[in-house]
Every structure is written in structure tokens, then in C-alpha cells.
Amino acid sequence: MESEEGLRRRKQALKPIKTKTANKEGEDSVNHQVEEEPLSPSARLFHEPHFNVYIIAIMGCKTQIYPDIAKANLVHTLLKHPRFSSLQVVGDGGEMKWVRTKVDLEKHVIVPELNPNMDDADQYVEDYVFNLSKSSIEKTQPMWDLHLLNVKTSDAEGVGIFRVHHSLGDGTSLMSLLLACTRQISDPQALPTVPGVLYKKKKKNAVNGSSSWWIWRCLIGFWWGWQLFWNTVVDAFMFMVTALFLKDTETPLKGPPGIEFTPRRIVYRTVSLDDIKLVKNAMNTTINDVALGITQAGLSRYLNRRYGDSKKDDEASKTKNNLPKKIRLRSTLLINLRPTAGIQALSDMMEKDTEAKWGNWIGYVLLPFTIGLREDPLDYVRQAKATIDRKKHSFEAIFTFSVAELVLKIFGIKKASALSHSILTRTTMCFSNLVGPLEEIGYYGHPMAYLAPTSYGQPHALMINFQSYSNKMTIVLSVDEDTIPDPKQLRDDIVDSLQLIKDAVIQKGLIKEDHNLNKI
Template identity: 75%
Template structure:
């Protein structure tokens, strides 16, 4: 394994963005890093404002995608396939260059895969492959990628863990794209195990059919008016809360909330895999979505964890909804970074890499502030009911579009520093990040290597806690990215979330809300 000192040294040696003259200026600079395959240098479009924001010192965020493999990883096979897939994406074969006007632009370059594929030498007698991988990613989160090359790398660890024979760790700078788009791009590099020529199948939301009666149109007009009025009102309220949060409104100081400058701390990234069927059972019983259940389970887990933390040193007793150690009215919110540009889908990304077609790409990020209900509930199903109400309310708002517009306006009027400062205040005034990503319905292989799980996360964000849910076939992987100086007992928090799922599932069964055949979809 690469030593912690070596990883830290690579961070210190990271170069500043290369400066280059525009094409119509006299060629007098060294462009040896900026050569295309035909040795001609050219500049592409500028970085989007959101992508530029991720180069500010307080927003230097990297996305991590940890992939478990059922077999040992063949390094040569991975390298050969990357040449024909990922490297054809312009963002993964371009430098981010600062020109003489101070603007950052994408400049295509010839990629040296030897600098991007890292295969550390492993100790064959290591005690625990799980601990090795976890420590490796922890040390990786202390480093950055040298800006003299495209900002991504892939670490191949042929270490046997409890749930895989080897592990691949993709690290991608957030300026290359938002998390959802990058995971879609990664899936576009995979194929079904059952059909090596076919792309993965990702679930899509089914539209419900509505029967039309004689009174349907009148009812539809009334519902439409009410829907528009609620949409406008919710948007006004959400934008108002966004402005208050950007100014002074902070979350409650809890054991989960980090102080300023948390973004510079390394992250302990751990994951736990549970049955997706358990979440589907709850979903079907309560007529909700998987996202509702994931949020409800998380709220339950955070409530259990915080009750224990606040009750330390106090007389132990059975906690109830009315008698517990939690403070009253805890304000705890998650900041969701939403790409308002519609995702192009796996098929379009695969076609782009295979046939050099064009797709829309880039960070166009708005903010959504998602409140979490913290409190113990005598009925565990209340967590899911509250989560559904919260998500339904947030779906009925243009919050992301308007917060994106506000951030763009601040950037244009006051510059990148002010925009960065505002974004940093928004995030530091909230407690955590949360996301739920949909994965393939069938087993897939990454260049022929069958995957056992996919665990996405990130580091460099100004939060001490980030929680991601990622589905894959019939499993759900819960991923925690944690600042250990704030949350030293990451495994306990993870246990609380997993145990909460079991409590909610058991409550569904005990109440007789589910039939055996209802859990098949």
C-alpha cells in the first residue's frame, strides 16, 4: 500500500492550473502538456460557473466510486478498454487550463494512462483486506490530483475483502460533472453479465394510467389550479429559506455537525450492504417510494444515534417518543446539490464513447435544503410517513432552479469568491449531505470483471457527514463518508441506520400490512 506520507507528498506537489495563450496569440509558451493526438493545441469551451466553483479552496470536492469485483482485476484488460471508452469522453481527456484573462477552459490532451491507473504493491500477508481498502481510501482523501493531467484516476486493489475478490476505486474531481452523471458514465462502461453486448438496465418511473370520465376535465382544471398555486407558494418559501440560510440561519449544533473548515479533513468511508427486498417490502406496504423509505430509515438511524450521544453519562432507561434524551426541536438539514440539466442516460453516454457523438454535459447545480425530522417514534412507520411528506413537499417546488439562478447572479455580479463564500455558508449552515442513486437491475461487469457492489461517496465537502444509498440488483449499499474528528464512532452510526431498517420492516410485518406476493416488485 502507498504510504500516508507518499500520498500527502503528492498533494503538496500538485501543480496550479497551466496557463496558456489563446490561439490567435504568438506561440511562445511550452505546451507539451496540451498536445492533442495530432500535436495541435486547441481550446474548447470554458468551464461552467458551477465547475469553476469546485476549484475554490473551500470546494475542492472529489467523487469516489468504490467497486467490488468477484474476480481479481486484470490491469491490462482495464487499460485496453479505457482507451476505447472513458478516454473518448472529452472531460476525461482534457486539462483545465487558466488563460491569460484568468478564465478556465477545457483543453484536450493526450492521456498517459500510466499516470491515471494506480496499482499499489500489496502485502500478501495482510491481516484484513477490508481494513486495508478502508485505510487506503482514507489516505487517498488526504490528497488531490495533479492539475497538469486530467483530473481523474483509478486505483486497482487486488485485495480480498469480505464481499469481493478485488476492489477498484475511481476518483474523479467534481468539476468533471455531477455525481449522478458520473455514475451514469461509469455504468455506461459496463455490460450485463448475462449479455456481454448489452448495457445495464436501470429502473424508470412508471406513469400511472388515469381513467377519463365526464367530470374528469372539471376535476382536472381544479386540481391544476391548486397544483400551480402550491408550486408557486412552496417555491417562494423555499427560496426565502435559502436566503435566510445563506445569511444567518444555522442548523442546531449536534454531535453530527462539523465546524468551519471541515472540508480539509480526511474522510473515513465505510459501507454496509442490506437487502433491497427489505426496502421494497416497506415501500409496497406503505405505498411509498424507495427514496421515501431510505430517507425514513436514515431519519430513524440518526435519531437513535443522537439520543444515545445526548444520553451519555445519564441514567439508562428505555427511550420512548415522549421520554428521551433528545433536545426539543432539532433543526437538521441536508444540502442536496441537484443538477438541473436533464441526465442524458446510459445509452447516450455509451453511444458517445463508441461513436464520438455529442451529448450535453456539465455541472449546472442548484441547491435543495432537505429537512430531517429528528425524534424517537413509538411507531417506527412514522419515520417513513414523515419522510414521504417531506419528499412530496420538496418535489412540488422549483427550489433547485431558483437557487441555481441566484448563485449564477451572485457570480456574475460579485465574482467567484463571493459566489464561493455564499455556497460555503449554505453548506456549513446545514448538517449533512444525503442521496439515493438507482443502480442496475441485473449483474454487470466492468470490462469483464463481475461487480459485487457499487459504493459512491465523496470528500472535500464542508460537511462532517455524507450518506449515500446505492442500489444494485437485489442489494442496497449504504455508504457513509465521515470526518472522524467529529464522528469517531462511524460503525455505530452505520449500525443504527441498518438496525432502523429492521425495526421498520418488523413493524410492517407485525401490523400485517404486507402479503407475500406484494414484495416481488
């Protein structure tokens, strides 16, 4: 736990700098600043002491990284985005604003001198990221940096670590921007292809004009609307009672108060996306359903072991069901409500100075996890599908965003921050699943081996991210080591759960012939 003196210093470090927009001669006083724009409410929220959140994207490269090439092309890509070439300052009226500035790349691109023959390069990279999570970026410069580690690991020839303050954008927007800076390996002029939602055309019914068809359609529409209304009411009620008093069960995964100020150990493992698609196709679900299902299975296995370790019985106690009954374990899922700019729009913005939508407009979804040991491993995926299908049929995210906006306007940023903090601290973890490109990509001659995004600074001891890339899926865990001392074991439990569920699908003969396996 961070000391009171350390917390006081960190709060002081979070205070945004004050600048004047112009001097008496009419010249900009700080690096020729221009184009002031106020921060959105969500961006301001990430400057509160309990929400100093940073997004980290660990990028493995198949070749050694050439820093000069990376820097030269950042000027023509990332720096064209106004958020990455702006300071966040407090004006004379007290409002925080974006103010354009000249970017010194030498301060943003860090290339440490490394021993190419070090004993354990994988551990070095892991420790490097861990130490990075202890620090923050000075507000006297745009709040992002890029660390280039030319060290050969087990799955890459070099590693780039891209760190961005969450006030610059949400995970989905930043992922789109990152991909807009890359090109396909097979076609260096082509942008990456990110799959969208596929809609099947409905077959026309021969009796569409009959009165009975219209009656059934009205009944189905009424039932659909009633479910949407009822699900939203229930979710809104759960949100309010969670904000007031309802807490998750105290499990070995739930961190203590002040967990947002601790560093994070980040571990990850890349698995075959085809294995996940095999389960998805066999069970007629989605990639997200399977990701949530194997996470529920992995958390159940891990917690059962931890509860077994706490008992003083013999070794057999660790293999039986040691889980308490009725564990309440929920994940906070952040939903971006603003339409995210597509890769093409962001690419055009950087190349042709066009406009693209951007911002942090975030609502909460409280996603319950079913914890327990199941005889049939496929039950984890079935339960996940039921949970996600229900959450899709609700306006929960819009409601939570609206409540936060109302509190902000009436009571100010401090009360809005307290509301969000109370929600997060009464849940257990964060969970996300981001869709990546279908093909292999590279950045100006640097082909990418994998992509592992996550974050630190959130008031949870555990964050789990799934990131697809080509035919791979990377599972990323960001943990507080005091709460979860063995993060690699938890990661392996999730990976092993995928294998168990895949084996169960094969044994039950549920595999379907699908020539479109490569589609997400």
C-alpha cells in the same frame, strides 16, 4: 483542524496551471492540446479552496482484477469522453478552459503491490480510502485516477477505487458514464438497465366532456398551481435566511468551520433491496421515501445514544429519550438541472464519437430531517414521504441555481462561492440516493459485487449515500472522525432501523401480494 500553513499550501495547490495553446511553429505546447472550451460556472466553483470536492466510487469485484485488461479498455471507453482527456487550464484572459491532451494511463491507474495474506483486508481498504482523501490530483493531468487493489475482502475478490474531481461532472452524470462502460453479465453485448420513472395511465372518465368535470379540473389545477407557488416562496425564503443567519442545531453530527479540509473515514454496508421494496410496497411509498425514513430513524437512535453518553447518570439514561427538543437538522441535496445523458447516449459517444450532454448545473434543496424517538417506527417513513412529496412540488432547486448564477454574473466567482459555502456550513449533512442497474454488470470480464459512491472535500462532517445495484442497496457514510468518532455505529443504526421498520410492517399485517417486487 488544518494549520494556517497547511491551508495556505492547499490553496496554492488549487491554483490551475497556465498554458499556451500553441507555440510559434503552430504546434501545441502541452501534449498537443486542442479543442478549448470554457468551464461552466459550477465547474469553476469546484476550483475554489472551500469546494475542492472529489467523488469516489468504491467498486467491489467478484474476481481478481487484471490491470492490463482494465487499462487497455479504458482507451476505448473512458478516454473517449473529452472531460477525462482534458486539462483544466487558465488562458491568457484568465478564463478556465478545457484543453484536450494526451493521457498517460500509467499516471492515472495505480496498482500498489499488496500482501495477499494480510490480516485484515477490509480495514486495509478502508484505511487506503482514508489516506486517499488526504490528497488531491495534480492539475498537470486530467483530474481523475483509478486505484486497483487485488486483495480479498469479506465481500469481494478485488476492489477498484475510482476518484474524480467534481468539476468533471455531478454524481448522476458520472454514474451514468461509469455504467456506460459496463455490460450485463447475462448478456455481454447489452448495456445495463436503469429504471426510470413509471407513469400509470389514467382511466378515461365517462363524463370527461361534462361541464362539472371541467370545473373540478380547473379547481384542482388552480389548487395545484397555488401549492407550487406557495411552496417555492417558502423554500426561497428559507434559502435566503439560511444564507444570512439561520443555522442548524449544534449536534454531535455537525462539524466545525474548516471541516472541508479534513480527511474522511468512509464506511458502508450492503443490505437487501427487497427489504426496502417490501416496506415501500406495504406503505405505498417510493424507494427514496424509505431510504430517507430509515436514515431519520438511524440518526435519531445515534444522536439519542450520543446525548446519553454525555450525561453522567447511570446506564439507564442511555436507553431513555435524551434528545433535545426541536432539533433543526437539514441536509443539503444537490440537484442536477441539466438533463443527464443516458447510458446509451454516453456509450454511443465513446464508441462512435457522437455528442452527449454533460455538465455541472446544480441547484440546492434544503431537506429537513425529523429527529426524535417514535413509538411507531413506520412514522419515520410517513414523515419522510410527506417531506419529499412537498419538496417535489417546488421550484426550489431552480430558484437556488438562478440566485447563484445572478450572484456569479454580478459579483464574480468569489461571492458566488461564499454564498454556497454559507448555505452548506449552516446545514448539517449531505444526503443522496442514486439508482443503479437492475441486473448484475461487469467491466470486460470483471463482474461487480457492489458499488459504493461518496465524496470528500465538502463542508459537512457527514455525507450519506444510498446506491442500488441489482437486488442490493449499499449505504455509504463519509465522515469526519473528529466529529463522528464511531461511524460504523452510525451505519449500523441506519441498517438496524431498516430491520425494525420491516418487522413493524410484518407485525401490522401491511404486506401486500406484489408480483412486481423487483421493480423500483
